[in-house]
Amino acid sequence: MRSTRLSLALDSGAIALPETGQIAVLSPQAGDDLSALPKDRIVVVTGFKPDHDHFNARGFVCATAMPADCVAALVCLPRAKAGARALLAAACAALPSGAPVIVDGQKTDGVDSMLKDLRARVEVGEVVAKAHGRIFAFPAGAALSDWAAVPHAFDGFQTLPGVFSADGPDRGSEMLAAALPRKLPSRVVDLGAGWGYLSRRILQCDGVKELHLVEADLTALDCARQNITDPRAHFHWADATLWQVPHLAGAVVCNPPFHTGREADPALGLAFIRAASRMLAPDGTLWLVANRHLPYDPLLRTTFREVEDIGGDGVFRLVRAAHPNRRAGG
Known part of the structure; x- marks a missing residue:
């Protein structure tokens, strides 16, 4: 066109x-x-x-x-x-x-x-x-x-026009942040980290020694660099579906995008789930928020040995998926 x-x-x-x-x-x-x-x-x-x-x-x-x-x-x-x-x-x-x-x-x-x-x-x-x-x-x-782009500041965060949810955290991310456990493994990946809202919450959890923020939108990642100054944070400008973790992680936290255009594209979220399973150690856990209408459950149950709903509402579903099944092919 x-x-x-x-x-x-x-x-x-x-x-x-x-x-x-x-x-x-x-x-x-x-x-x-x-x-x-x-x-x-x-x-x-x-x-x-x-x-x-x-x-x-x-x-x-x-x-x-x-x-x-x-x-x-x-x-x-x-x-x-x-x-x-x-x-x-x-x-x-x-x-x-x-x-x-x-x-x-x-x-x-x-x-x-x-x-x-x-x-x-x-x-x-x-x-x-x-x-x-x-x-x-x-x-x-x-x-x-x-x-010209002017930074938007709120609650200690800074964003720029054009990034996802530039006016503040979206409801799904807020729900996932509240559902995270008090303690997380030492190595965590925030997959599709955006401007760093979930990353700040992850770094407040006990046990975290290393956090990898993976984000495809460079503007959002640059905002995250401003928002997250903790030395445990490592920033990666990368396609989250292709990025290779340096060492297998104990946890992946993810609010995957599900639009490539105006219409919903479930394939994008499914690619995030596959990528997360490849990044996790055998005893690792994926913490996921997704819209309820998206057809993620068959892949989650194929890719992980344990899948449980841990909360949500009429729109969003919070999922804990543990022990990736390597034989499923990620």
Whole structure:
């Protein structure tokens, strides 16, 4: 869909690229087709590790921050409005005044609302509508400076726009934090650690000597570094479903994501459960919170010898799963 709109906009002249210089592509998703752009001029800018690895493996130059010498930017609009605004402000700040900032997004991700907001602030060029989305461009400048990312502080934590649950801990994490035992094993993994809410609770448990925070979103992980200053904490920017634990852990604590788009994707949470089982020692335990409607139980009972519900409510289920079954294949 992105490739169709981009090709149409470039071929029709609705959007024009500078003839030379680097073009930053901000926050594309794995599988996005960028072939309408000159590959030798593209810098893929993303802090989401699976997307970073996807484009890097396909020969694209990748970065986690926008280089200062780019002459244009394509912003692949994320769904979170505050995060999208911050991304557009960052693109404008990094580009020369007047350089094209191209915005591409699906209607379901709020592109119409963003277009309306931008028209009130900048001169938006021709809009191309195709494949349930829109693409358009505007000149970089200072008009969006007040959209720049501003840290949000609460209860001793700091977050940034665009990270999951940026306004405070989600209900599932709060429930899991309250359900953790007073004592945990010496080596613990917080799988999908986000900005560190569960990690702080884990470090308050007796017995913990080493905590590994594994998070794919670099912005969230950077927030966690600010929030968790305990020397027992080790930070890993990684795809949680692929990360290799240095030494088998006694416990994994996990509130796995279950969306890759607007619709729920149970496969993502299932991949987290498999990964957790591979990280655990033979007597290790997974502490998990998940939405009740997700079909995790068959895999949990195949992958672990002991599975028990330890609480929850009408929406969330708290699970303790112990003794991973190696013969199940993780």
